[in-house]
Amino acid sequence: MKVLVFGGSFDPVHKGHVSLFRRAMKVIAPDVAHIVPAYHSPFKAKSPTPFRLRMKMLKLAFAGFGKNIVFDDYELKQGGKTYTYQLVQYLKKRYDNPEIYLLVGTDCLNDLHNWKNPGYIFDNAVVVAGKRKGYNENPAQFNHLFLPGFFPKLSSSRVRAHILACGDVPDTVPEIIAPIIRENNLYGLDVHTWLKAHLKPNRYLHSKNVAEMTAAFSDIYDVNVELAVKAGIMHDAGKGFSGPELIAFCKEHKIKVPFFEDICRMEPSLLHSYVSAWIAQHEFGVTNKDVIRAIAEHTLGSLHMSTLSKILFVADISSKDRKYKDAFVIRNLALQDLNKALLYAANRKLLFTIDTQKWLCPLGTHLWNHLIKQEK
CATH class of the missing domain: 1.10.3210.10 (Hypothetical protein af1432)
Known part of the structure; x- marks a missing residue:
């Protein structure tokens, strides 16, 4: 049972997220994929963007990827900071002997050792990463694989900065979610x-x-x-x-x-x-x-x-x-x-x-x- 899991704040979701997920779906070919928005990331202040809006934007941005996508509110149900090793534990309980693939961006790859209980993550999941141009590959000392090709250097923080500076929604955001950002006066x-x-x-x-x-x-x-x-x-x-x-x-x-x-x-x-x-x-x-x-x-x-x-x-x-x-x-x-x-x-x-x-x-x-x- 192959389980691909893609977590993050997604605040907001952008085309880089979609591109990375699309490639992972093609390469890994999972039986099921969980997209898990953070309720409160351990590495960031709690997002002022309501969870329901971030989840709504995710569902629109990732629509059309098939029926084996689970938009998972696991972290919302935890009601506080949730760590990746806990997410892995949850998936191991939910599925019988799953083969878990943890999808991350290049910026996360070199910091994984600083995450909570990294040994458990490395022992129970394969880390899947997308590379950005200019990235100097430093082979990780754990089970991992790189997706083929390169991915755009996008980040949610840059999207938020653009919206705040310019007062418009950039084209790095999926067009289908731009109206939600405008209607709710976000970012x-x-x-x-x-x-x-x-x-x-x-x-x-x-x-x-x-x-x-x-x-x-x-x-x-x-x-x-x-x-x-x-x-x-x-x-x-x-x-x-x-x-x-x-x-x-x-x-x-x-x-x-x-x-x-x-x-x-x-x-x-x-x-x-x-x-x-x-x-x-x-x-x-x-x-x-x-x-x-x-x-x-x-x-x-x-x-x-x-x-x-x-x-x-x-x-x-x-x-x-x-x-x-x-x-x-x-x-x-x-x-x-x-x-x-x-x-x-x-x-x-x-x-x-x-x-x-x-x-x-x-x-x-x-x-x-x-x-x-x-x-x-």
Whole structure:
């Protein structure tokens, strides 16, 4: 009795999943295949996407593969974190002396030894993996086989990042499940609905451009792409407020802002960064402190900026909708050296403020002096 099992968060399912499963079905030719969405993966935070929606999308994406497919809610019934060795145990009890094939992507293959009770998995299942181009095969020390050919470098996290950054569903997602994502405002589409209602069209477009750039920079500087995109798309959420409204909002919600009284008197528009950070946290449920901090610092910076804060600061001033000549220079610098790009961006901001005869916030001059000191 050959049993193929394909587990994962599938949040959302994408064409890479479908391609991998199709090849495994052809090569393994199982008597039955179990597709098992995780209820709460041991390696990730619990998905905010309801289990029923992920299961619904799976059933649509894998429709047409035959009658020997079981869409298994085993992990939902467990009601908590479930480990792969427990899934193998369950299948051994369900079938009489099954030959179990565990389907995984290349990214999982080299990490299997860190899974819970790996010895039991290796003793009772054959690991089946799909390779991606550029993968350097390091023969695993357990029973495994590689599927022939190569598979696209897709991931659910990249799909989520695209949707959050762009506000649309990419073609890497099976077309049949795109309506479910749209109808349920999943993966950040709710953020876009809010931004469209609260920002002018050009400001909304700017937010998308910044999110796209933070995603690109995140790959270069090893920052989680979803966190980078969250900071990028939400960084100007408070831009729809007038100066008096920003002041009132900060007072009502007791938002702490350095040099608050001076900013209120001289340049209240600078408050939008702090208001945007509050909106990200309380309106959109962002809990990551690096994201909140990056949003708050994206206009004036700080003396202790994280890599994400630097990325957002640079992306905001040099996104592709910025038409002034130095934007291109900053973008190119950022592709090579983030700190040099930050220094150049801070310089441009100071000069622009002076040229337009606006008030220089002490935070901006503090950042400049700090960067110059580091440069020396």
